[in-house]
Amino acid sequence: MPDDSERLLALVADCLREGSTMAIVGHGSKVRYGAPDGEVRLSTSEHSGIVDYRPEELVVTALAGTSLADLTSELAEQGQILPFDPPRYGGVGTLGGAVASGLSGPARPWRGSVRDAVLGVEIVNGRGQRLRFGGSVMKNVAGYDVSRLMTGAWGTLGVILSASVRLLPAPESEETFCRACSAAEAGELNRRWARAPLPITGTCHVGGVLHVRLSGSAMGVASARDEMGLRETGDPDIWAAARDHGHAFFETDGTVTRLTLPRGCRFDDESALIEWAGCQAWLHGEPEDLPDGTQATVLMPGERTQRRPAADAATAKYTARIKDAFDPHGIFNPGMNG
Amino acid sequence: MSNTRVLERLEAGLPAGGLVTGEHAVRPFETDGLTAIRETPWAVALPEDVEQVRTVLGICREHGVPVVTRGAGTGLSGGARPLKNGVLLALTKMNRIKEVDLDACTATVEPGVTNLAISQAVREHGLYYAPDPSSQLACSIGGNVAENSGGVHCLKYGLTVHNVTGLVVQTFEGDELVIGGKGLELPGFDLLAVMMGSEGMLGVVTEVTVKLLPLPTAKRVLLGSFDDVEDAGRAVGAIIAEGIIPAGLEMMDNPSIRAAEDFAAAGYPRDAAAILLCELDGTGDEVEHDAARVRTVLESHGAVVRVAVEEAEQERLWKGRKSAFPAMGRIAPDYYCMDGTIPRGELAGVLLCIGRLADEAGLQVANVFHAGDGNLHPLILFDANEGDQLERAETLGGRILELCVEVGGTVTGEHGVGVEKLDQMCVQFNDAELAQFHALKAAFDPAGLMNPGKAIPTLARCSELGGMHVHHGRLPHPELERF
Numbered sequence: 100m101p102d103d104s105e106r107l108l109a110l111v112a113d114c115l116r117e118g119s120t121m122a123i124v125g126h127g128s129k130v131r132y133g134a135p136d137g138e139v140r141l142s143t144s145e146h147s148g149i150v151d152y153r154p155e156e157l158v159v160t161a162l163a164g165t166s167l168a169d170l171t172s173e174l175a176e177q178g179q180i181l182p183f184d185p186p187r188y189g190g191v192g193t194l195g196g197a198v199a200s201g202l203s204g205p206a207r208p209w210r211g212s213v214r215d216a217v218l219g220v221e222i223v224n225g226r227g228q229r230l231r232f233g234g235s236v237m238k239n240v241a242g243y244d245v246s247r248l249m250t251g252a253w254g255t256l257g258v259i260l261s262a263s264v265r266l267l268p269a270p271e272s273e274e275t276f277c278r279a280c281s282a283a284e285a286g287e288l289n290r291r292w293a294r295a296p297l298p299i300t301g302t303c304h305v306g307g308v309l310h311v312r313l314s315g316s317a318m319g320v321a322s323a324r325d326e327m328g329l330r331e332t333g334d335p336d337i338w339a340a341a342r343d344h345g346h347a348f349f350e351t352d353g354t355v356t357r358l359t360l361p362r363g364c365r366f367d368d369e370s371a372l373i374e375w376a377g378c379q380a381w382l383h384g385e386p387e388d389l390p391d392g393t394q395a396t397v398l399m400p401g402e403r404t405q406r407r408p409a410a411d412a413a414t415a416k417y418t419a420r421i422k423d424a425f426d427p428h429g430i431f432n433p434g435m436n437g
Numbered sequence: 438m439s440n441t442r443v444l445e446r447l448e449a450g451l452p453a454g455g456l457v458t459g460e461h462a463v464r465p466f467e468t469d470g471l472t473a474i475r476e477t478p479w480a481v482a483l484p485e486d487v488e489q490v491r492t493v494l495g496i497c498r499e500h501g502v503p504v505v506t507r508g509a510g511t512g513l514s515g516g517a518r519p520l521k522n523g524v525l526l527a528l529t530k531m532n533r534i535k536e537v538d539l540d541a542c543t544a545t546v547e548p549g550v551t552n553l554a555i556s557q558a559v560r561e562h563g564l565y566y567a568p569d570p571s572s573q574l575a576c577s578i579g580g581n582v583a584e585n586s587g588g589v590h591c592l593k594y595g596l597t598v599h600n601v602t603g604l605v606v607q608t609f610e611g612d613e614l615v616i617g618g619k620g621l622e623l624p625g626f627d628l629l630a631v632m633m634g635s636e637g638m639l640g641v642v643t644e645v646t647v648k649l650l651p652l653p654t655a656k657r658v659l660l661g662s663f664d665d666v667e668d669a670g671r672a673v674g675a676i677i678a679e680g681i682i683p684a685g686l687e688m689m690d691n692p693s694i695r696a697a698e699d700f701a702a703a704g705y706p707r708d709a710a711a712i713l714l715c716e717l718d719g720t721g722d723e724v725e726h727d728a729a730r731v732r733t734v735l736e737s738h739g740a741v742v743r744v745a746v747e748e749a750e751q752e753r754l755w756k757g758r759k760s761a762f763p764a765m766g767r768i769a770p771d772y773y774c775m776d777g778t779i780p781r782g783e784l785a786g787v788l789l790c791i792g793r794l795a796d797e798a799g800l801q802v803a804n805v806f807h808a809g810d811g812n813l814h815p816l817i818l819f820d821a822n823e824g825d826q827l828e829r830a831e832t833l834g835g836r837i838l839e840l841c842v843e844v845g846g847t848v849t850g851e852h853g854v855g856v857e858k859l860d861q862m863c864v865q866f867n868d869a870e871l872a873q874f875h876a877l878k879a880a881f882d883p884a885g886l887m888n889p890g891k892a893i894p895t896l897a898r899c900s901e902l903g904g905m906h907v908h909h910g911r912l913p914h915p916e917l918e919r920f
Contacts, residue, residue, distance in 0.1 A: 155674035155677050155678050155781065155782060158780075201622075211599060212621065212622070226869075230869055231870065234846065234847050235845060236811050237778070237810040238596065238812045238847075239850060240584060240585050240847075240850065240851060240854070241849050242865075243631060243634070243639075243874055244585075244598070245874075247598070247627050247631075250627060251622075252626055268681070296719060316723050318722050318723055322722060359622045361619035362619050362621070363538065363539075363542065379621070394623075410625055416612065417614065417628070420879075421626055421631075424877050424880045425873070
C-alpha cells in the first residue's frame with residue numbers, strides 16, 4: 100500500500116514556508132465543478148490503498164487516493180457496497196474526492212449521503228498538522244464532528260489523507276422498472292410512495308419516463324413492485340448513466356444546472372432529469388426562477404461553479420470564520436466554494 | 438452595572454415567572470441526568486419564544502455573563518451543569534410543534550418538544566421519528582441535537598445527525614443561522630453536522646426540522662440466550678455478515694439480565710451468560726423471511742431462540758432492556774453509566790478486560806450493549822456512602838473508556854463529553870486536535886461564553902493529566918475539578 104502522506108505533509112509545509120497556495124486534486128474527475136487555482140499542485144493519487152477493512156464491522160478505511168473502482172470491487176467481493184454510490188465521472192474518481200465533494204449517487208434519499216456515511220477522517224490542516232477526527236465506529240460524539248465538516252468542503256479546509264466510511268450489505272435482489280408518465284405524475288407518485296415503507300433505491304424521470312429501482316430480498320422487491328403497480332422492466336444502466344453523467348441528457352457543451360429541492364416540492368419541468376424522488380434535478384442552461392428552498396449549482400463550461408441563491412450574511416460570516424479556523428493562511432484550494 | 442440590574446433586565450425581557458432566582462427556587466436545575474455533578478445556577482431563564490432567547494443572549498453578551506443551555510435535563514454527562522455565575526437557559530417552555538408537512542414527510546418543532554411527542558403527533562399519518570433514546574418520553578429534541586442522540590434503532594435508522602434536516606440557531610453574538618430546511622443537502626460547509634453533538638457550545642438551537650419515516654408494517658423480535666458471551670458476540674458479526682441490518686440489536690450480560698428480569702419480568706432466562714435481542718422490521722413476508730434467517734444464525738452459534746410475534750410480547754422483551762438502568766437501582770445504591778463505543782469484533786476481549794478491571798477495583802459491573810453499533814454501556818455498581826467507592830467507580834470508569842480508545846473506539850458514543858469525560862478526551866485526542874476543536878468553537882463563540890468549560894478539555898488540563906499518567910495511570914486526587 101503506497102503511503103504518500105509524508106510527501107503530502109512536506110508539500111503543505113513547503114507552501115506554508117513559501118507563502119504559496121495549493122490546488123488539491125485526486126483523479127481530477129470533477130473538473131466540471133471548477134478546478135482550484137492553487138500555485139502548487141498536490142495530487143493524492145499516489146496515496147492509495149485500503150488501510151483496514153473488516154466486513155463484519157460494515158466499515159472500510161482507505162487512503163484518499165484510493166480509486167473508487169478498486170474500492171468498490173474489493174467491497175463487492177465481500178457482498179458490500181458504498182451506500183452513497185458516488186459519481187465516477189469518466190469512470191474515475193478517488194475516495195478522497197468523493198468525500199471532499201460530498202456528491203452522492205442515485206440512492207441518496209434512501210441509503211444516505213456521503214456525509215451520512217463518513218465516520219472518520221485524517222487530514223492535514225492549514226497549519227501543516229496531521230490530525231485525526233472521528234474514527235471507525237458508527238456512534239461517536241467525542242469532540243465536534245469535523246469528519247462531516249470536511250465532507251463537501253471541496254478541500255478548502257484541509258487535505259484529506261484517509262477516510263473511514265460506513266458500508267451496507269449489497270441487496271440480494273435489485274430491479275429496475277419504468278413507466279411512461281409526465282413529470283407532474285412522477286412527482287405525485289414520489290410523494291405517495293414516500294409515505295409507505297417501500298424498498299425504493301432510485302427514481303429518475305427523464306424524457307417522459309419514470310425509472311424506479313427497487314432493492315432488497317427477491318420477495319420484498321416482488322411484493323413492492325405489485326403494490327406500486329410497476330409492470331414494465333427498465334434498463335438498469337440508467338442509474339450509472341445518470342450518476343456519472345454518461346446519460347444522453349448530459350451530452351452538451353453548454354451550461355448545466357443542478358438543483359436540490361425540498362422534499363415533496365412540486366417541480367415538474369419536463370425537460371429536466373429529476374432524481375432522488377424529486378429532490379435533485381438537472382437542467383440545461385440556467386434557471387430563471389427557483390422554487391422556495393431550492394439551491395442551484397450552475398456548472399458553466401470553463402467557469403467557476405456558481406451557487407444560487409448566495410449564502411446569507413450570517414452564514415457567510417461563520418463560513419469565513421470556519422475557513423480561518425482550519426486554514427488561517429488561506430493556502431487550500433483558492434477559488435473553490437466550500 | 439450591578440448584578441441586580443442585570444437580573445432586572447433579564448426579568449423584564451421574559452414573561453412573568455420566566456426568570457427563576459434564589460437558592461431554593463433554582464434547586465431543581467442544579468444538575469442534569471448525571472446527578473453526581475451539581476452547581477447552583479445564578480439565574481434560570483425560561484423563554485417561551487425565539488425573541489426571548491435572543492433577548493437573554495443579548496443581555497448576557499452585553500454584560501459578559503456565561504450561558505448554559507438546557508433541554509429536559511436528561512443528559513448523562515453533565516453537559517447542562519449550570520454555572521454559579523451564569524444564566525441557565527432552559528428551553529422546556531418552547532415546546533410547540535410548528536408544522537407537520539405530509540408531502541415532505543418532515544416536522545418542524547421548537548427545541549423543547551420531547552422526542553416521543555414528535556412520533557405521537559404524526560402517528561395518525563402512519564409516520565414516526567426514528568431515533569429513540571431510552572429517555573425519549575422526557576428528553577427534548579433540542580437536547581438530542583446537542584448530544585447527537587442515538588437509541589436502540591441506530592444501526593438501521595441512524596442517529597440524530599441522519600434524521601434532522603434543518604436547524605435555526607442563535608449565536609452568542611446575536612446572529613441567527615438558518616441551516617438547511619426540508620431538502621437533502623445544504624450549500625457550503627455542513628453546519629448541520631457541526632451543530633450535531635456540539636453540546637451547546639456553539640449556539641442555541643431554537644427550531645428543528647426532522648425527517649419522518651413511514652411506520653413499518655411488520656415487526657419481529659427475537660430473543661437469543663447464550664451460555665457464552667463470546668458466542669453472543671460472534672453471532673452479532675454473523676448476522677451482519679448474513680447481509681441483514683436489524684432495526685435493533687441489543688446484548689445484555691448476566692448481571693444485567695438478572696437485574697432487568699427482577700425489575701421488569703421480561704421473561705429473560707436468568708441463568709444465561711448473555712442474551713441478544715434482535716428486532717427486524719419492514720413488510721410482512723420479508724420480515725418473516727429475515728426472522729427465519731436470523732434464527733438460524735443464532736442457533737448455529739449455540740443460542741436458544743424465542744420469537745415474539747405479538748406486539749405485547751415484543752414490548753415485554755424490550756421493556757426489560759429499556760429498564761436496565763433503573764433496574765440497577767434495585768441491586769446497588771448507585772451506578773455509574775459508561776458510554777464507550779468499540780468495533781463490534783473487539784467485544785469479547787473488552788468484556789473480559791472490563792471484568793478484570795472491575796475485580797481489581799473491587800466493584801461489580803453490569804454490561805448492556807448496543808451490539809449493532811458497538812456502543813457499550815458498562816454500569817458500574819457502587820455505594821457512594823461507602824468509603825472510597827465513588828472514587829474507585831470513577832477511576833474504573835476512566836480506565837474502561839481508555840480501554841475503548843485502545844481498541845480503536847471512542848470515549849463517548851451518545852452521552853457526550855460534558856464535564857464527565859474531559860480527562861478521557863485527552864487520551865483520545867492530541868494537543869493539535871484539541872486546539873483545532875477550540876478554534877472551531879471560537880469561530881462560533883469568540884467570547885467563549887456558551888457553555889464554557891465543557892466538551893473539550895483545555896491543553897493545560899491534558900498536559901497536567903499526561904504528566905500524572907506517566908507515573909500512575911490514575912489521578913492522585915480524583916476529587917479535584919474533574920467530577
